[in-house]
Amino acid sequence: MSQQGMLYGGDEIGALVFDPGHHSLRVGYAQEDTPKAEIPAVVGVAPDDSQKMEPEVKVEGSNITQSPSAWKYYIDTTYLHTPRPNMELHSYMKDGMIENWDLFEKVLDYSYEKIIQSESEYHPVLFSESPWNQRQKREKLTELMFEKYKVPAFFLVKNAALAAFANGRSTALVIDSGAIHTSAVPVLDGYVISNAVVKAPLGGDYLILRSREMLESLGVDLTPTPLIANKEIVRDKEKPKYTKKNLSFNPANSWMVYMVKKTVQDFQHSVLQVSETPYDERIAAGVPTVHYEFPTGYHQDFGPERFKLAEGLFDHAMLGAGYLAATSAGMCDVDVRPALYSSVVLTGGNSLVQGFSERLSKDLSSRTPGSMRLKMIAANGTVERRFGAWVGGSILASIGTFQQMWISMQEYQESGKAQIDRKCP
Amino acid sequence: MADVRDIMELEQPATPEITRESIIGSDKLKKRTFTTTKVSRRPEGMHREVFALLYNDNKDAPALFPSDTSNGYKQTKIKLGMRKPRKWEWIPFTNPARTDGAVFYHWRRPSDGPKEYPFAKFNKKIEVPTYTDAIYQQHLQSEDWTKEETDHLMDLAQRFDLRFIIMSDRYDTEKFSKRSVEDLKDRYHKVCGTLAKISGEKKVYHYDADHERRRKEQLKRLYDRTPEQIEEEQSLLNELKKIEARKKERERKTQDLQKLISQADNQGDSLRKSDKKLPKKKLANPARPSRVDTSHILQAVETAGIKFPDYKNSGVSLRSQRMKLPANVGQKKSKGIEQMLQEMELELNPTPTEEICLNFNELRSDMVLHMELKAALATCEFELQSLRHQYEALNPGKSLAIPPQLLSSTTEQDGTKLIGNAEIIDVVGSPGTPSGSGT
Ligand SMILES: Nc1ncnc2c1ncn2[C@@H]1O[C@H](COP(=O)(O)OP(=O)(O)O)[C@@H](O)[C@H]1O
Numbered sequence: 001m002s003q004q005g006m007l008y009g010g011d012e013i014g015a016l017v018f019d020p021g022h023h024s025l026r027v028g029y030a031q032e033d034t035p036k037a038e039i040p041a042v043v044g045v046a047p048d049d050s051q052k053m054e055p056e057v058k059v060e061g062s063n064i065t066q067s068p069s070a071w072k073y074y075i076d077t078t079y080l081h082t083p084r085p086n087m088e089l090h091s092y093m094k095d096g097m098i099e100n101w102d103l104f105e106k107v108l109d110y111s112y113e114k115i116i117q118s119e120s121e122y123h124p125v126l127f128s129e130s131p132w133n134q135r136q137k138r139e140k141l142t143e144l145m146f147e148k149y150k151v152p153a154f155f156l157v158k159n160a161a162l163a164a165f166a167n168g169r170s171t172a173l174v175i176d177s178g179a180i181h182t183s184a185v186p187v188l189d190g191y192v193i194s195n196a197v198v199k200a201p202l203g204g205d206y207l208i209l210r211s212r213e214m215l216e217s218l219g220v221d222l223t224p225t226p227l228i229a230n231k232e233i234v235r236d237k238e239k240p241k242y243t244k245k246n247l248s249f250n251p252a253n254s255w256m257v258y259m260v261k262k263t264v265q266d267f268q269h270s271v272l273q274v275s276e277t278p279y280d281e282r283i284a285a286g287v288p289t290v291h292y293e294f295p296t297g298y299h300q301d302f303g304p305e306r307f308k309l310a311e312g313l314f315d316h317a318m319l320g321a322g323y324l325a326a327t328s329a330g331m332c333d334v335d336v337r338p339a340l341y342s343s344v345v346l347t348g349g350n351s352l353v354q355g356f357s358e359r360l361s362k363d364l365s366s367r368t369p370g371s372m373r374l375k376m377i378a379a380n381g382t383v384e385r386r387f388g389a390w391v392g393g394s395i396l397a398s399i400g401t402f403q404q405m406w407i408s409m410q411e412y413q414e415s416g417k418a419q420i421d422r423k424c425p
Numbered sequence: 426m427a428d429v430r431d432i433m434e435l436e437q438p439a440t441p442e443i444t445r446e447s448i449i450g451s452d453k454l455k456k457r458t459f460t461t462t463k464v465s466r467r468p469e470g471m472h473r474e475v476f477a478l479l480y481n482d483n484k485d486a487p488a489l490f491p492s493d494t495s496n497g498y499k500q501t502k503i504k505l506g507m508r509k510p511r512k513w514e515w516i517p518f519t520n521p522a523r524t525d526g527a528v529f530y531h532w533r534r535p536s537d538g539p540k541e542y543p544f545a546k547f548n549k550k551i552e553v554p555t556y557t558d559a560i561y562q563q564h565l566q567s568e569d570w571t572k573e574e575t576d577h578l579m580d581l582a583q584r585f586d587l588r589f590i591i592m593s594d595r596y597d598t599e600k601f602s603k604r605s606v607e608d609l610k611d612r613y614h615k616v617c618g619t620l621a622k623i624s625g626e627k628k629v630y631h632y633d634a635d636h637e638r639r640r641k642e643q644l645k646r647l648y649d650r651t652p653e654q655i656e657e658e659q660s661l662l663n664e665l666k667k668i669e670a671r672k673k674e675r676e677r678k679t680q681d682l683q684k685l686i687s688q689a690d691n692q693g694d695s696l697r698k699s700d701k702k703l704p705k706k707k708l709a710n711p712a713r714p715s716r717v718d719t720s721h722i723l724q725a726v727e728t729a730g731i732k733f734p735d736y737k738n739s740g741v742s743l744r745s746q747r748m749k750l751p752a753n754v755g756q757k758k759s760k761g762i763e764q765m766l767q768e769m770e771l772e773l774n775p776t777p778t779e780e781i782c783l784n785f786n787e788l789r790s791d792m793v794l795h796m797e798l799k800a801a802l803a804t805c806e807f808e809l810q811s812l813r814h815q816y817e818a819l820n821p822g823k824s825l826a827i828p829p830q831l832l833s834s835t836t837e838q839d840g841t842k843l844i845g846n847a848e849i850i851d852v853v854g855s856p857g858t859p860s861g862s863g864t
Pocket residue numbers: 020021022023024177178179180203204205265268269347348349350351352353354382386
């Protein structure tokens with residue numbers, strides 16, 4: 001070890017970091033700033049008919065009863081966004097945990113082959129998991145990594161703890177707003193206080209759902225980009241003029257749903273904003289409108305709707321992020337509450353909705369006990385915020401003192417998968 | 426500079442560790458340089474500028490203008506690419522902090538040679554005491570803790586390095602009933618204490634779970650106050666502050682008044698003093714007999730003593746503060762007190778217990794009163810005497826007989842026995858009479 005390595009406490013051992021989420025799986029090498037890839041957490045499955053060139057036969061999804069080997073899997077954005085006959089999209093995640101192991105394995109295969117481009121047996125692997133991950137799933141993942149991928153060493157850390165590390169804290173109240181839920185997780189000295197984890201099913205997907213409802217009620221055509229051959233410039237609020245791609249088949253329903261979701265998601269990212277105070281029609285009306293053009297070429301200004309839609313994240317009495325945080329802190333021992341309030345870490349892609357952190361800070365400060373200092377820590381960069389947990393994992397896996405924590409292949413062979421509960425608290 | 430050296434990986438000049446010696450040593454060094462600069466003094470007649478050229482004070486800042494440009498950036502001395510770079514290699518290593526001897530790889534310079542993994546030394550574990558079955562049966566039995574549960578507790582303590590909050594979070598609530606952080610701490614410390622006692626440890630710490638519970642309850646209540654409650658408390662606090670400010674203002678005013686009164690007193694004193702002097706100085710003139718304002722004296726006597734300020738205002742103060750003489754007690758008086766205390770062989774600053782404080786202050790107040798009375802008496806006697814002299818001067822041949830009850834038996838100050846008359850005091854107001862009496 002050189003002098004410098006000691007100085008910064010880092011020791012890179014070629015580890016990989018995986019951070020699975022509902023929106024995407026983040027993969028990359030430890031000690032790097034950002035993940036090498038962000039792979040959508042859905043997998044396209046279509047019957048493998050590579051023999052036929054252009055499939056003309058339209059087979060109903062339910063009719064196919066072929067053996068699994070005859071399936072073809074499509075992973076990552078470029079493959080997914082291409083319409084394919086009978087390609088159904090499936091998510092392998094459920095409730096923050098890995099549900100469909102077969103699909104997940106396919107994604108791991110793809111990661112090693114296309115992104116890491118190296119053999120799995122050379123790289124220790126650090127996985128993140130949701131704070132409420134079940135024991136049996138943790139063991140299954142351990143088994144999978146050691147048995148199938150023959151990793152030399154493995155470790156599992158709660159993503160909230162990793163997000164806290166990424167923001168330079170070992171004790172923090174982590175507010176993670178992801179695709180399907182927002183959670184408040186107290187972390188003490190790097191350990192999650194699991195009995196005080198609070199979550200609400202309001203996340204990016206909820207915003208997308210509300211936005212879609214609103215857009216559909218307005219009669220906006222949400223045909224996604226991959227289906228559009230060309231479009232013409234039209235005037236504001238005019239009926240779009242575009243021609244559809246000439247497809248010989250109808251894309252599967254799940255694919256359409258997913259692509260519409262993507263379309264609305266883009267709309268949501270660019271237009272939605274959380275107002276700093278509870279939604280007020282008059283105030284919202286006074287704020288400049290935002291212009292948005294849909295893939296079809298249709299475009300219009302959006303005014304108060306921007307705030308009204310985003311308000312859904314906060315206006316529920318029991319589900320708003322501020323309420324979650326205060327409830328979670330309130331469930332912890334009184335002695336740690338001041339420490340939690342003084343470092344509230346905000347992470348997760350959905351926290352990037354404009355005005356989210358300001359509103360949360362305001363909400364939370366009204367719920368903070370008077371004698372406590374409230375400090376919100378939110379990384380400024382989009383990358384740091386979206387990949388908070390991954391970055392934390394990248395840091396952790398490349399720290400010299402961490403290298404003794406791994407469950408090594410030897411240990412796995414001696415004591416089996418059950419030790420994960422003791423080794424990775 | 427050291428940072429730069431660090432970055433460049435240059436050899437550090439061996440800086441001695443900071444010890445007492447090194448500090449003292451460097452002190453010496455400094456002194457020596459100091460004396461040498463002192464020694465090289467400017468010879469008489471030499472111009473300051475010339476001298477400065479010869480002997481440069483090493484505190485002088487270096488010249489800002491580059492004086493030598495030949496060795497600038499253009500002519501680097503480093504010849505890049507001439508020497509072979511030192512190699513980094515992907516080298517396997519074992520970590521002594523691991524128990525399994527697993528081999529990982531990292532980048533290292535082979536030239537650094539195999540060394541113990543540098544981060545292994547940070548592997549610190551907490552020592553959780555252990556016990557055998559026999560010891561448990563003998564000493565550690567408890568009514569509401571089974572051995573199994575105690576084992577679980579000790580295991581958690583080891584795993585989470587005594588982070589009791591996490592321990593209670595991960596407590597196996599399926600097997601055992603839920604327990605609070607205080608319960609866990611209580612049991613753990615009892616076990617530790619008992620084991621320590623067995624092994625002969627004298628000092629055993631005791632954990633007061635009830636106290637902790639109460640403390641946390643209080644904290645919880647403090648944190649759970651509603652905004653209205655906090656506001657109310659805040660407004661009450663503000664009221665209190667206002668009241669205190671008003672009280673202070675009032676106190677300040679009374680103090681000012683007191684000062685004025687005592688000043689008036691002093692003025693009265695000095696008036697009297699000048700009065701006293703008058704007959705002495707202006708003997709030739711028909712000096713009027715000084716007016717002895719008995720009422721004034723009486724009043725003075727009444728208000729005399731020391732007015733110790735009230736220390737009943739809120740806030741904390743030292744009790745010894747109460748024994749401090751107030752500022753309006755003059756130096757003369759405090760000297761007098763001191764002297765008397767010494768005569769009585771009392772301490773000047775006794776330990777300020779409640780009782781001593783009270784009595785000591787009373788005593789000193791009485792002393793001052795005593796002194797003032799004495800002074801008043803002396804004045805009166807002086808008046809009496811001077812009046813007698815006047816009387817004798819006006820009525821030559823006659824002598825005034827002063828009844829003995831007016832004579833101060835205690836006065837030994839000037840050793841003279843004074844004679845006076847009760848009526849005289851009433852007569853003092855009489856118009857000035859030419860007198861030729863010498864005193
Ligand atoms: N710039 C952005 N503005 C608003 N929302 C965003 C932005 N970037 C990502 N999101 C939302 O964040 C969610 C994904 O968050 P993430 O933390 O990756 O979720 P998960 O951990 O569940 O995979 C998505 O719903 C996405 O719409």
